[in-house]
Amino acid sequence: xxxxxxxxxxxxxxxxxxxxxxxxxxxxxxxxxxxxxxxxxxxxxxxxxxxxxxxxxxxxxxxxxxxxxxxxxxxxxxxxxxxxxxxxxxxxxxxxxxxxxxxxxxxxxxxxxxxxxxxxxxxxxxxxxxxxxxxxxxxxxxxxxxxxxxxxxxxxxxxxxxxxxxxxxxxxxxxxxxxxxxxxxxxxxxxxxxxxxxxxxxxxxxxxxxxxxxxxxxxxxxxxxxxxxxxxxxxxxxxxxxxxxxxxxxxxxxxxxxxxxxxxxxxxxxxxxxxxxxxxxxxxxxxxxxxxxxxxxxxxxxxxxxxxxxxxxxxxxxxxxxxxxxxxxxxxxxxxxxxxxxxxxxxxxxxxxxxxxxxxxxxxxxxxxxxxxxxxxxx
Amino acid sequence: xxxxxxxxxxxxxxxxxxxxxxxxxxxxxxxxxxxxxxxxxxxxxxxxxxxxxxxxxxxxxxxxxxxxxxxxxxxxxxxxxxxxxxxxxxxxxxxxxxxxxxxxxxxxxxxxxxxxxxxxxxxxxxxxxxxxxxxxxxxxxxxxxxxxxxxxxxxxxxxxxxxxxxxxxxxxxxxxxxxxxxxxxxxxxxxxxxxxxxxxxxxxxxxxxxxxxxxxxxxxxxxxxxxxxxxxxxxxxxxxxxxxxxxxxxxxxxxxxxxxxxxxxxxxxxxxxxxxxxxxxxxxxxxxxxxxxxxxxxxxxxxxxxxxxxxxxxxxxxxxxxxxxxx
Numbered sequence: 001x002x003x004x005x006x007x008x009x010x011x012x013x014x015x016x017x018x019x020x021x022x023x024x025x026x027x028x029x030x031x032x033x034x035x036x037x038x039x040x041x042x043x044x045x046x047x048x049x050x051x052x053x054x055x056x057x058x059x060x061x062x063x064x065x066x067x068x069x070x071x072x073x074x075x076x077x078x079x080x081x082x083x084x085x086x087x088x089x090x091x092x093x094x095x096x097x098x099x100x101x102x103x104x105x106x107x108x109x110x111x112x113x114x115x116x117x118x119x120x121x122x123x124x125x126x127x128x129x130x131x132x133x134x135x136x137x138x139x140x141x142x143x144x145x146x147x148x149x150x151x152x153x154x155x156x157x158x159x160x161x162x163x164x165x166x167x168x169x170x171x172x173x174x175x176x177x178x179x180x181x182x183x184x185x186x187x188x189x190x191x192x193x194x195x196x197x198x199x200x201x202x203x204x205x206x207x208x209x210x211x212x213x214x215x216x217x218x219x220x221x222x223x224x225x226x227x228x229x230x231x232x233x234x235x236x237x238x239x240x241x242x243x244x245x246x247x248x249x250x251x252x253x254x255x256x257x258x259x260x261x262x263x264x265x266x267x268x269x270x271x272x273x274x275x276x277x278x279x280x281x282x283x284x285x286x287x288x289x290x291x292x293x294x295x296x297x298x299x300x301x302x303x304x305x306x307x308x309x310x311x312x313x314x315x316x317x318x319x320x321x322x323x324x325x326x327x328x329x330x331x332x333x334x335x336x337x338x339x340x341x342x343x344x345x346x347x348x349x350x351x352x353x354x355x356x357x358x359x360x361x362x363x364x365x366x367x368x369x370x371x372x373x374x375x376x377x378x379x
Numbered sequence: 380x381x382x383x384x385x386x387x388x389x390x391x392x393x394x395x396x397x398x399x400x401x402x403x404x405x406x407x408x409x410x411x412x413x414x415x416x417x418x419x420x421x422x423x424x425x426x427x428x429x430x431x432x433x434x435x436x437x438x439x440x441x442x443x444x445x446x447x448x449x450x451x452x453x454x455x456x457x458x459x460x461x462x463x464x465x466x467x468x469x470x471x472x473x474x475x476x477x478x479x480x481x482x483x484x485x486x487x488x489x490x491x492x493x494x495x496x497x498x499x500x501x502x503x504x505x506x507x508x509x510x511x512x513x514x515x516x517x518x519x520x521x522x523x524x525x526x527x528x529x530x531x532x533x534x535x536x537x538x539x540x541x542x543x544x545x546x547x548x549x550x551x552x553x554x555x556x557x558x559x560x561x562x563x564x565x566x567x568x569x570x571x572x573x574x575x576x577x578x579x580x581x582x583x584x585x586x587x588x589x590x591x592x593x594x595x596x597x598x599x600x601x602x603x604x605x606x607x608x609x610x611x612x613x614x615x616x617x618x619x620x621x622x623x624x625x626x627x628x629x630x631x632x633x634x635x636x637x638x639x640x641x642x643x644x645x646x647x648x649x650x651x652x653x654x655x656x657x658x659x660x661x662x663x664x665x666x667x668x669x670x671x672x673x674x675x676x677x678x679x680x681x682x683x684x685x686x687x688x689x690x691x692x693x694x695x696x697x698x699x700x701x702x703x704x705x706x
Contacts, residue, residue, distance in 0.1 A: 001501065002497060002500075003497065004500050006497035006498060007498075008492055009494075010483065010486070010490075010494050013485070013486050013490065014483060014485045014486060015484060017526065018485065042614075201455040208483065210430065210479075211479055211480060211481055211482070211483075211484075211485055212477040212478070212479030212480070212481035213481045213482060215447060215477060215479075215481065216475060216477055216481040216495070216542070217495075217498060218447055219446065219447055219470060219473075219475040219499065220470060220499055221466075221468070221470040221471045221498070221499065222498055222500035223465040223467070224467075228467075261458045351410070
């Protein structure tokens with residue numbers, strides 16, 4: 001066991017000794033989380049809504065929007081609302097064009113926000129309209145406005161409201177709309193960088209093979225299984241370190257909510273094992289460290305794109321989505337989506353964990369076999 | 380490189396037990412037999428040379444001795460421990476210094492030594508002490524914390540050798556340690572091997588440089604085409620030539636034609652060409668030299684130098700294989 005740990009520590013030391021690796025591990029993921037968060041618009045953990053127009057209607061809308069945890073701000077001019085949305089200070093703007101009948105202009109920066117937050121705003125406007133209609137009916141029946149308001153306030157005590165949940169036309173968009181701006185990109189970046197940075201370890205292994213250091217290692221009193229375990233463990237540690245760093249840093253800096261920590265760490269561990277195995281395979285099969293870096297970066301980016309780390313899987317056409325499920329990223333993405341967006345736990349993502357475990361076993365066994373074979377061939 | 384008295388090996392080798400006994404080693408790669416029934420025996424304190432040209436099978440033989448490659452036939456015992464049955468115990472008894480600079484360049488000399496020491500089963504205070512001793516031994520104590528990629532070629536070579544010494548092996552295996560090394564570093568390496576041998580460490584030294592084998596080795600096995608062509612002390616090997624002499628001709632002109640012409644003279648037993656040099660094995664060189672000079676001149680070679688040499692390992696190799704060592 002000491003030999004396995006010694007090899008793993010060595011791999012970690014070599015990885016951290018390269019300052020470029022530190023940039024890719026510590027700086028770049030955070031930069032991309034911020035960039036993707038800004039691209040997705042919104043105002044942090046809670047969406048910001050800017051309103052303008054008839055004071056009574058705006059007040060009624062503010063009261064409705066507050067019930068679904070949206071922050072609001074009131075402005076005198078419609079132009080101000082448009083400007084706030086265009087610079088990203090507000091996620092969505094509402095301009096009341098007419099109070100009676102109620103007519104609103106929705107100001108959004110992109111289609112994604114229009115589909116998600118727009119649905120929530122429409123629901124709020126509907127509730128305001130219904131409340132006004134009820135008031136009109138009661139005042140028409142002879143009640144004073146105060147009596148009508150009091151009757152409506154007391155109405156829920158006298159009858160049970162129908163159990164109707166207002167669902168959006170697109171539940172996926174509602175899921176995204178309920179997420180903070182940085183949460184949308186964080187999961188994808190986690191998977192992308194864990195895989196990418198683990199794969200860069202392949203070129204370090206090629207250098208060690210070419211320098212004879214691996215051969216010398218095998219001349220020491222260790223078994224080939226211990227050597228494979230040590231090399232894989234080193235890469236696994238890099239993967240988990242990378243993932244844990246993104247999780248901690250994004251939580252502290254950007255208030256990203258990751259959901260059930262145990263479940264996310266389980267996904268991360270299995271995904272890291274897959275990455276470690278793939279790095280081992282590349283490190284053995286490829287003889288040029290330049291080529292290995294190319295394959296690592298190129299392959300890592302392609303797999304990440306296919307697996308939903310750049311554009312969410314939910315926006316993929318059906319055929320491409322099938323392809324995505326051939327990648328570890330696709331399964332890990334689905335697992336993270338379940339945990340992060342729908343409050344799932346380990347039991348909810350067991351199928352995804354099973355597939356990731358099978359993938360990890362397959363690539364680690366292949367890497368070990370190839371390494372043993374290459375050592376025999378290299379004499 | 381400085382030297383110090385080594386600590387005793389963890390388990391002393393009995394004086395009657397050879398440090399290395401390799402019997403009938405065979406290794407094939409597809410249709411090619413790289414090592415063909417090679418047997419070696421090294422006694423404690425002996426420096427044993429494996430002399431042969433590139434591709435002779437030296438590294439493959441060493442790989443089997445070090446447990447890196449399974450032999451297709453034969454057996455290896457290191458200090459009496461069978462490599463096939465007890466590979467970990469056998470590997471503990473030897474230290475390998477590969478031909479390549481087998482160190483991790485990103486980490487320091489101390490970290491390299493500590494890592495390989497851990498693999499050898501050293502830990503704690505014993506490991507720290509031994510790393511310090513080896514750093515002192517190879518003259519890198521003051522640079523111990525620097526990444527080894529900043530070292531000169533000679534310093535890397537010294538570190539490479541130091542790693543092989545960490546665990547007090549019974550047998551130190553050096554695989555062509557001077558290939559691609561500048562003359563100064565090369566001399567330092569040879570001096571360090573002499574010092575280790577002087578301290579009683581058994582050494583297996585592979586080389587294709589005849590001068591190194593002559594300088595360092597008590598016994599030499601001459602290998603070619605995967606086989607041991609001859610084995611013995613230098614005097615025993617030289618006797619194999621039957622008292623023949625060597626004439627080395629140097630010059631320009633048509634050296635190839637001169638080589639062909641020399642093969643037609645009965646007094647010339649063997650001819651090998653190395654660039655503009657012709658190396659001949661002849662009986663009684665003082666008598667033969669006049670005819671040799673006349674023959675090569677007639678063939679169009681412009682002689683610049685003629686040297687008559689006492690037989691050496693190069694002559695032995697030429698005598699046994701009909702080839703120069705660097706062919």
